[in-house]
Amino acid sequence: MPGLQSNTDSPEPPRAYPAAGTRLALRSTPGRLQEAVESAPLRARVSQWMQLLQETLTDFFEDKDGGGRFAEDAWLRPGGGAGLSRVLIDGETFEKVGVNRYTGGGPIPAELATRLGSTRASTGPVRFFATGVSVVCHPVSPLVPIVHMNVRYFELENEKGERLDHWFGGGLDLTPTYPFPDDAVHFHRTLRRVCLKHHPEYYSRFKKWCDEYFVNHHRGGEMRGVGGIFFDNLRGEDEGGLGQEGLFSFVRDVGLSLRTAYGPIVERRRSLPWGDREKTLQMVRRGRYVEFNLVHDRGTRFGLQTNARIESVLMSMPPMARWGYNLSYDVGTFESRLEAMLQPRNWAAGLPAEFAEDRG
Numbered sequence: 001m002p003g004l005q006s007n008t009d010s011p012e013p014p015r016a017y018p019a020a021g022t023r024l025a026l027r028s029t030p031g032r033l034q035e036a037v038e039s040a041p042l043r044a045r046v047s048q049w050m051q052l053l054q055e056t057l058t059d060f061f062e063d064k065d066g067g068g069r070f071a072e073d074a075w076l077r078p079g080g081g082a083g084l085s086r087v088l089i090d091g092e093t094f095e096k097v098g099v100n101r102y103t104g105g106g107p108i109p110a111e112l113a114t115r116l117g118s119t120r121a122s123t124g125p126v127r128f129f130a131t132g133v134s135v136v137c138h139p140v141s142p143l144v145p146i147v148h149m150n151v152r153y154f155e156l157e158n159e160k161g162e163r164l165d166h167w168f169g170g171g172l173d174l175t176p177t178y179p180f181p182d183d184a185v186h187f188h189r190t191l192r193r194v195c196l197k198h199h200p201e202y203y204s205r206f207k208k209w210c211d212e213y214f215v216n217h218h219r220g221g222e223m224r225g226v227g228g229i230f231f232d233n234l235r236g237e238d239e240g241g242l243g244q245e246g247l248f249s250f251v252r253d254v255g256l257s258l259r260t261a262y263g264p265i266v267e268r269r270r271s272l273p274w275g276d277r278e279k280t281l282q283m284v285r286r287g288r289y290v291e292f293n294l295v296h297d298r299g300t301r302f303g304l305q306t307n308a309r310i311e312s313v314l315m316s317m318p319p320m321a322r323w324g325y326n327l328s329y330d331v332g333t334f335e336s337r338l339e340a341m342l343q344p345r346n347w348a349a350g351l352p353a354e355f356a357e358d359r360g
Contacts, residue, residue: 102312109126127156142274144270146176167233198246216292
């Protein structure tokens, strides 16, 4: 797909879609899309690229699943904007995957713009524009981790249509439901390589942000997973000369890095045997995932506050989860080893000595 370029690896060519009409395939020719991405204003170019990213990640998850196919829902947001939700249910490898895209906006209260991180919103009427792709994957096997990725672009305008503020955000994080610390090392090393291509401080800066963001504070500061990177409100003029085009390039690489960060983990874990005890732990960790998304996640709150389509807002929820009461695990069990992984660690530096026995 020539219109989708990355500094990490070249995308695979798109496969033919099923003829059953389950998905509205991208109809523009690659050449025309490439021209649009290169020559249009930033808003249009980012929107076009998000469309291409959704196509690429849809193909990636169908390939990795080995049999499942996405169903597609196109929807309109009251007040402006449209979304394209793709969900794969009960596949061979994945119990549920969502690859969602949204483009559009509408009026929002000025105080909401400030809560989103804008420092330049006016006190008068404010309109937002947003485009982005959001991915959440819940595997069948408890030995394959949950993965989440989001890349997005925001603009704020006054009532005259004059741009007040604009920024990029996003991130990529891993939530294991079984202790394979080697997976965390691979995941973080992949993200570190991506970040270092753009800025020497991005990995350490955005890893710390991720470690501090994906936390269930109501659970005593328990991390949702082993982290990754998270960033928001990135403006070109604030990033040491990187500029808005440099940020756009970085965001493109983050979006595409999902394949190299997650694909090898799926390949080496999905066929391993597991039993009821492993599945129970997966259900418990899914419950913690739900708690974070409903209590703390900014994206979920923004969707609920801006009248977005509820099925798409809650796409990240697993099909099944479990909540025990006052759970605790004996030292040395795989459950306790997983809990030990759920704290900030320098995974990119290699396997911590305490996890040497857990090499997968």
